Amino acid sequence: MSKNTRKLKVGVIGCGRISVMHLVSVASLEETELVACCDIRLDRAEAAAREYGGRAYASYEEMFDKEELDAVHLCLPHYLHSKVAIYAFERGVNVLTEKPMDIDMESALLAVKRAKECGVQFGVIFQCRYNRSSLLVKDAVTSGRLGKVISARSTLTWSRPRDYYCESDWKGTWDKEGGGVIIDQAIHSLDLVRWVVDSEIESISCTLSNRGHDCIEVEDTAEGLVTFKNGVRYGFYCMNNYGCDEPIEIRLYCEKGRVVFDYDHAYITYNDGTTEEAHPDKIHLSYGGGKDYWGLHHVRQIKQFYSALLGKEPLEITGEEALKTHEMVMNIYNIGRKGLEKD
Ligand SMILES: NC(=O)c1ccc[n+]([C@@H]2O[C@H](COP(=O)([O-])OP(=O)(O)OC[C@H]3O[C@@H](n4cnc5c(N)ncnc54)[C@H](O)[C@@H]3O)[C@@H](O)[C@H]2O)c1
Structure with a gap:
């Protein structure tokens, strides 16, 4: 950034568990300056501001009134995402929201529409797309090296103990979280498969x-089959009753080879015997307490967002792009909630 270019002024709304990934990224990028940290629990906003910079607010309305903001990051409970995003759009402020877009389809569609009408950028975090493993697999499919994808499968076995839910006033509820293991944990693997397969959905069971x-x-276990219009059949299984967070595994069976990848590693074996591999970046930022499986690439996606804001490149994961995965997740709930079993 040239000396004459001012830094973009950024606020982070919601200073809970995931916010450290945003705070560290915004505080470390040369394009951005963290000017405000906001949380209804003022002690959290103050702690974030002390550690990473900016002024602390307990109300986002007051923050918007008092600060000249270029962008805000939303690290809020799911049911607040579209509401606060639209509040920002209507004040001319760009938004990067954590996944998921919201807890229903209508709110997410409205947010995309309002961002467009207000002429601002709307990005949605799916940081796992920026892992080396994901980038290699996406390139091997889109370049044609792997030929047509025939089948995909993903498994997630993680641990979300009782305390994880009991300590939260919104997780585990339909009206605030909008679901359980699908909308919160498995959404990343569902997004990765949908992004790599790159086709509309024919049916879901x-x-x-x-x-x-x-x-x-809400659900703590889910399994299903998604059939895409290009013929790919994708089976998924996820549950958060396991004893630890095992690496997620995604497999692809393709015309010219097979792939196995998780958030950090990818192994491709082509039918002719050749192989390709991807491994994690050796150097990465320290996220002071952030979890490894959150991926090391929030900072990459956040940098891409600011590069787009500065007009250097188009925004990659726009609201429109994220809607495709959101629609898949909402359809899984529309179908699955009808027969939700509680043992
Ligand atoms: N990308 C990832 O890998 C990843 C990982 C974890 C969480 N997340 C997402 O991040 C978001 C936040 O999750 P979390 O685990 O940090 O939740 P959290 O409950 O730890 O944090 C949410 C914070 O928002 C604050 N808040 C609630 N209402 C508010 C309001 N009206 N104004 C200001 N602050 C308010 C709460 O006090 C809390 O501190 C969710 O969308 C979640 O799905 C993403």
Whole structure:
């Protein structure tokens, strides 16, 4: 950035668990300056501001009134995403929101529409697309090296113990989280497969169940089959009753080879015996307490967002792009909630 170019002024709204990934990124990028940290729990906003910079606010309305903002990052409970995003758009402020877009389709569609009408950028975090493994697999498919994808599958076995839900006033509820293991944890692997397969969805069949969390309303286990219009059949299984967070595994069976990848590694074996591999970046930022499986690439996606704001390149994961995965997730719930089993 040249000496004459001012830094973009950024606020982070919601200073809970994931916010550190945004705070560290915004504080470290040369394009950005963290000017405000906001949380209804003022102690959290103050702690973030002390550590990473900016002024602390307990109300986002007050923050918008008092600060000249170029962009805000939303690290909020799911049901607030579109509402606060639209509040920002209407004040001419660009938004980068954490996944998911919201808890229903209508709110997400409205947010995309209002961003367009207000002439601002709207980005949605799916940071796993920026892992080396994901980038290699996407390139091997789009370049044709792997030929046509025939089938895909993903498995996620993670641990979200009782305390994870009991300590939160919004997780585990339909009206604030909008679901459980699908909308919160498996959404990244669903997004990766949908992005790599790159086709509209023909049909979904799935079951949702709650097998091990009597303290929550939503599903902790889900499995299903998504059939894409290009013929790819994608089977998924996810549950958060496991003893630890095992690496997610995604497999692709393609015309010219097979792929196995997780968030950090990818192994491609072509039918002619040649191979390609991707491994994690050796150098990365320290996220002071952030979890490894959150991916090391929030900062890459955040940098891409600011590069787009500065007019250097188009925004990659726009609201429109994220809507495709959001629609898939919402359809899984529309179908699965009808038969939700609670053991
Ligand atoms: N990309 C990823 O890998 C990843 C990982 C974890 C969480 N997330 C997402 O990040 C978001 C936040 O999740 P979390 O685990 O940090 O939740 P959290 O509950 O730890 O943090 C949310 C924060 O928002 C604050 N808040 C609530 N209402 C507010 C309001 N009206 N104004 C200002 N602040 C308000 C809460 O006080 C809390 O501190 C969710 O969308 C979640 O799905 C993404």
